[in-house]
Amino acid sequence: xxxxxxxxxxxxxxxxxxxxxxxxxxxxxxxxxxxxxxxxxxxxxxxxxxxxxxxxxxxxxxxxxxxxxxxxxxxxxxxxxxxxxxxxxxxxxxxxxxxxxxxxxxxxxxxxxxxxxxxxxxxxxxxxxxxxxxxxxxxxxxxxxxxxxxxxxxxxxxxxxxxxxxxxxxxxxxxxxxxxxxxxxxxxxxxxxxxxxxxxxxxxxxxxxxxxxxxxxxxxxxxxxxxxxxxxxxxxxxxxxxxxxxxxxxxxxxxxxxxxxxxxxxxxxxxxxxxxxxxxxxxxxxxxxxxxxxxxxxxxxxxxxxxxxxxxxxxxxxxxxxxxxxxxxxxxxxxxxxxxxxxxxxxxxxxxxxxxxxxxxxxxxxxxxxxxxxxxxxxxxxxxxxxxxxxxxxxxxxxxxxxxxxxxxxxxxxxxxxxxxxxxxxxxxxxxxxxxxxxxxxxxxxxxxxxxxxxxxxxxxxxxxxxxxxxxxxxxxxxxxx
Amino acid sequence: xxxxxxxxxxxxxxxxxxxxxxxxxxxxxxxxxxxxxxxxxxxxxxxxxxxxxxxxxxxxxxxxxxxxxxxxxxxxxxxxxxxxxxxxxxxxxxxxxxxxxxxxxxxxxxxxxxxxxxxxxxxxxxxxxxxxxxxxxxxxxxxxxxxxxxxxxxxxxxxxxxxxxxxxxxxxxxxxxxxxxxxxxxxxxxxxxxxxxxxxxxxxxxxxxxxxxxxxxxxxxxxxxxxxxxxxxxxxxxxxxxxxxxxxxxxxxxxxxxxxxxxxxxxxxxxxxxxxxxxxxxxxxxxxxxxxxxxxxxxxxxxxxxxxxxxxxxxxxxxxxxxxxxxxxxxxxxxxxxxxxxxxxxxxxxxxxxxxxxxxxxxxxxxxxxxxxxxxxxxxxxxxxxxxxxxxxxxxxxxxxxxxxxxxxxxxxxxxxxxxxxxxxxxxxxxxxxxxxxxxxxxxxxxxxxxxxxxxxxxxxxxxxxxxxxxxxxxxxxxxxxxxxxxxx
Ligand SMILES: [Zn+2]
Numbered sequence: 001x002x003x004x005x006x007x008x009x010x011x012x013x014x015x016x017x018x019x020x021x022x023x024x025x026x027x028x029x030x031x032x033x034x035x036x037x038x039x040x041x042x043x044x045x046x047x048x049x050x051x052x053x054x055x056x057x058x059x060x061x062x063x064x065x066x067x068x069x070x071x072x073x074x075x076x077x078x079x080x081x082x083x084x085x086x087x088x089x090x091x092x093x094x095x096x097x098x099x100x101x102x103x104x105x106x107x108x109x110x111x112x113x114x115x116x117x118x119x120x121x122x123x124x125x126x127x128x129x130x131x132x133x134x135x136x137x138x139x140x141x142x143x144x145x146x147x148x149x150x151x152x153x154x155x156x157x158x159x160x161x162x163x164x165x166x167x168x169x170x171x172x173x174x175x176x177x178x179x180x181x182x183x184x185x186x187x188x189x190x191x192x193x194x195x196x197x198x199x200x201x202x203x204x205x206x207x208x209x210x211x212x213x214x215x216x217x218x219x220x221x222x223x224x225x226x227x228x229x230x231x232x233x234x235x236x237x238x239x240x241x242x243x244x245x246x247x248x249x250x251x252x253x254x255x256x257x258x259x260x261x262x263x264x265x266x267x268x269x270x271x272x273x274x275x276x277x278x279x280x281x282x283x284x285x286x287x288x289x290x291x292x293x294x295x296x297x298x299x300x301x302x303x304x305x306x307x308x309x310x311x312x313x314x315x316x317x318x319x320x321x322x323x324x325x326x327x328x329x330x331x332x333x334x335x336x337x338x339x340x341x342x343x344x345x346x347x348x349x350x351x352x353x354x355x356x357x358x359x360x361x362x363x364x365x366x367x368x369x370x371x372x373x374x375x376x377x378x379x380x381x382x383x384x385x386x387x388x389x390x391x392x393x394x395x396x397x398x399x400x401x402x403x404x405x406x407x408x409x410x411x412x413x414x415x416x417x418x419x420x421x422x423x424x425x426x427x428x429x430x431x432x433x434x435x436x437x438x439x440x441x442x443x444x445x446x447x448x449x450x451x452x453x454x455x456x457x458x459x460x461x462x463x464x465x466x467x468x469x470x471x472x473x474x475x476x477x478x479x480x481x482x
Numbered sequence: 483x484x485x486x487x488x489x490x491x492x493x494x495x496x497x498x499x500x501x502x503x504x505x506x507x508x509x510x511x512x513x514x515x516x517x518x519x520x521x522x523x524x525x526x527x528x529x530x531x532x533x534x535x536x537x538x539x540x541x542x543x544x545x546x547x548x549x550x551x552x553x554x555x556x557x558x559x560x561x562x563x564x565x566x567x568x569x570x571x572x573x574x575x576x577x578x579x580x581x582x583x584x585x586x587x588x589x590x591x592x593x594x595x596x597x598x599x600x601x602x603x604x605x606x607x608x609x610x611x612x613x614x615x616x617x618x619x620x621x622x623x624x625x626x627x628x629x630x631x632x633x634x635x636x637x638x639x640x641x642x643x644x645x646x647x648x649x650x651x652x653x654x655x656x657x658x659x660x661x662x663x664x665x666x667x668x669x670x671x672x673x674x675x676x677x678x679x680x681x682x683x684x685x686x687x688x689x690x691x692x693x694x695x696x697x698x699x700x701x702x703x704x705x706x707x708x709x710x711x712x713x714x715x716x717x718x719x720x721x722x723x724x725x726x727x728x729x730x731x732x733x734x735x736x737x738x739x740x741x742x743x744x745x746x747x748x749x750x751x752x753x754x755x756x757x758x759x760x761x762x763x764x765x766x767x768x769x770x771x772x773x774x775x776x777x778x779x780x781x782x783x784x785x786x787x788x789x790x791x792x793x794x795x796x797x798x799x800x801x802x803x804x805x806x807x808x809x810x811x812x813x814x815x816x817x818x819x820x821x822x823x824x825x826x827x828x829x830x831x832x833x834x835x836x837x838x839x840x841x842x843x844x845x846x847x848x849x850x851x852x853x854x855x856x857x858x859x860x861x862x863x864x865x866x867x868x869x870x871x872x873x874x875x876x877x878x879x880x881x882x883x884x885x886x887x888x889x890x891x892x893x894x895x896x897x898x899x900x901x902x903x904x905x906x907x908x909x910x911x912x913x914x915x916x917x918x919x920x921x922x923x924x925x926x927x928x929x930x931x932x933x934x935x936x937x938x939x940x941x942x943x944x945x946x947x948x949x950x951x952x953x954x955x956x957x958x959x960x961x962x963x964x965x966x967x968x969x970x971x
Pocket of ligand 1: 020023024025036037038039040041042153
């Protein structure tokens with residue numbers, strides 16, 4: 001039997017607001033434990049939550065960027081459960097009326113674009129952080145647990161996809177694209193390693209063509225896109241193996257073990273997962289007026305998908321448009337300026353996603369410190385077009401520009417990379433090479449066309465690579481045929 | 483008249499005339515406490531030194547011409563479920579034994595800013611759950627009119643202190659009648675303002691959508707002074723009312739002529755003591771004689787208000803009390819795992835009534851029962867609000883007894899929760915609607931026990947409510963004060 005995998009992704013995005021969701025404490029990564037706390041986020045008796053307006057604007061922005069509807073009225077709920085790092089004994093979250101609902105994100109894998117539905121994006125607060133001391137940090141055998149409430153009350157947006165994802169690669173693409181959107185908005189640091197964006201996957205399988213849904217397993221603890229893809233892949237295979245061996249799947253939460261490359265069943269929590277949701281009586285319903293939504297919509301930056309479409313319209317192939325679109329804003333700005341200077345879109349894009357990006361990576365330079373302007377890149381393209389430098393010499397010119405040696409024309413001159421395009425000068429070299437290689441000339445006369453390549457190489461070497469290869473080719477053939 | 487019997491208005495006059503000092507007023511209240519606390523147990527904490535310092539400052543300020551208004555230099559008490567920075571706050575629960583808040587509740591701050599002298603923290607039913615103050619983990623409070631009886635609850639300590647004179651006024655909190663019912667049972671004025679007008683920031687929550695702080699005082703005017711000092715928009719409470727506030731003290735002398743007064747048909751009959759009914763109808767007649775148009779009004783949903791209340795309040799309480807887990811503050815039970823630590827903390831820390839309500843509320847919110855219980859109760863709540871709206875189309879205020887009975891004997895209802903719950907049958911509807919209501923003492927029964935008269939008004943209708951309450955006070959001419967028998971000799 002062929003199996004189809006059905007995957008949904010839940011994403012938690014920590015918003016990069018200055019203050020927490022319901023109090024004035026600072027949101028700060030890496031601060032001394034329990035320094036950013038107050039009666040509200042410590043759940044002291046009598047303290048009350050007051051919502052952060054900026055956080056609500058961020059979730060609206062995320063929702064709009066993901067093509068969601070923004071609810072006119074949205075309600076906070078209490079999600080009740082006991083946990084040491086949950087100070088109030090409930091989390092303020094949302095239940096049946098989230099801020100955003102019914103959106104989508106188009107993702108492309110191997111050239112095929114699919115629309116992944118987004119069920120909802122809701123607002124909630126983060127919990128504190130437990131650190132278990134002793135016995136390898138596992139909760140049950142730990143000697144003690146340290147609690148840090150700096151994270152308690154940090155605004156979180158949870159984005160829940162529909163089970164529209166069909167492969168691990170697609171899950172990864174969805175996660176990456178969603179992260180790109182959030183980062184583009186500036187709504188979050190969106191750093192996986194710091195946990196400011198976290199992904200959980202709901203995975204099930206069903207026979208190809210079947211309608212219903214299989215037993216759903218939630219997979220947690222993936223801290224990179226690669227591990228998300230691997231974990232989902234592993235889980236799909238595991239489920240198929242279990243079912244094909246005649247076994248039954250359990251609805252459970254499984255933990256991805258990065259080192260072992262497997263998922264483990266997490267201990268089933270005692271008691272049921274009845275969170276006894278009810279309306280948070282300390283908070284009035286939020287009203288998102290049409291004018292407020294419009295204000296947020298107008299403030300949205302150009303999003304990766306829109307940008308990619310624009311690049312495609314401007315003549316870039318889909319792959320190139322995609323890569324450029326995902327490049328840092330500084331790189332994209334260079335593109336826009338160079339193109340406005342009249343340089344060819346594709347050539348500029350190729351320089352940027354190729355040599356420029358490689359240089360950034362190799363030299364570990366932050367894109368904000370990229371020492372290249374759009375006008376300079378346009379000039380580089382121009383001198384190649386004019387035949388001033390060869391394509392290969394142009395790479396060295398770029399290197400010089402990036403090292404601050406001057407404009408492309410200046411670097412070409414200073415590094416002595418200007419092409420020899422003077423016909424008589426090249427004719428002289430050609431004549432010399434032909435005189436030195438009588439065997440080759442004979443072979444050509446005998447019909448061996450491929451010696452031309454050898455002779456071109458000889459001429460280029462003799463000119464120290466500066467001769468215009470097109471001219472060399474032309475002149476060689478003329479001389480050989482005469 | 484001795485100092486401890488003065489109203490705030492009277493004390494203020496003497497203070498500004500230079501006849502007495504704030505320190506004198508405070509010592510009068512403290513003396514009164516020393517004399518009566520052994521029998522009444524109105525206070526959990528008396529902050530003698532803190533209060534004396536505040537009183538001295540109030541006197542110095544006044545000497546410098548700085549006058550913070552009607553409460554300047556006046557000794558008041560706070561129910562022990564309102565946070566006071568540096569002063570133990572327990573909500574009468576073992577689970578908060580020794581808990582010292584690092585911050586002041588908004589009402590605490592406002593009272594301080596108004597120049598009031600905070601004498602101490604008064605006893606209550608644990609987490610404000612009860613109608614007799616017998617559910618306190620630190621011992622029962624008793625009624626100054628008869629120390630064999632309860633002062634009502636849950637703000638019983640505040641009521642007893644104001645009645646006996648160990649505070650000139652006090653704050654209570656009212657979730658289902660916890661200010662008005664004890665006021666009624668102790669012969670003082672008790673006011674629950676419109677929901678959202680007094681900040682709940684720093685009030686240890688019982689049922690957030692119902693809780694409201696308000697004053698207990700010896701006169702209607704004093705209640706207005708207290709209210710005007712503590713209410714107002716608070717950015718720290720997201721349910722705080724941000725619009726325009728009424729000005730009740732301006733209307734106290736306007737009388738009831740031409741006013742339309744509705745007598746609630748459902749709040750009478752079976753279960754109501756004859757003396758209460760007689761006193762209430764006598765007052766209704768007096769209002770009519772004073773020029774009010776009196777009509778009987780039916781609000782049929784009042785009959786099911788109690789049931790709805792006992793689902794909504796425990797449901798919210800079950801979540802509000804979840805934070806008391808022994809992890810960060812308060813009592814901590816022994817436990818090798820987090821689960822046992824939390825379970826033992828709560829089992830040891832909560833008294834039986836609190837445990838009962840947390841269980842009831844947890845059950846009412848559980849999957850499969852939510853719609854039948856909590857969901858249904860919310861529908862009843864909406865229906866009650868509609869009933870009120872309909873009634874207020876034809877009347878300005880509604881009136882009723884505050885409590886169906888006078889103060890009952892200590893212990894009489896402790897084994898019968900339902901009988902205890904019925905104590906609040908007249909007061910609960912206003913909480914469910916979020917409306918203001920006030921209890922005014924109108925007389926004594928044949929056993930010398932006070933009877934309270936309730937005036938209810940629509941949301942933000944404090945002005946008209948106070949107008950009627952002041953008239954009721956005048957018409958009743960109630961001037962009796964309790965006399966503790968042991969002290970009488
Ligand atoms: Zn905080």
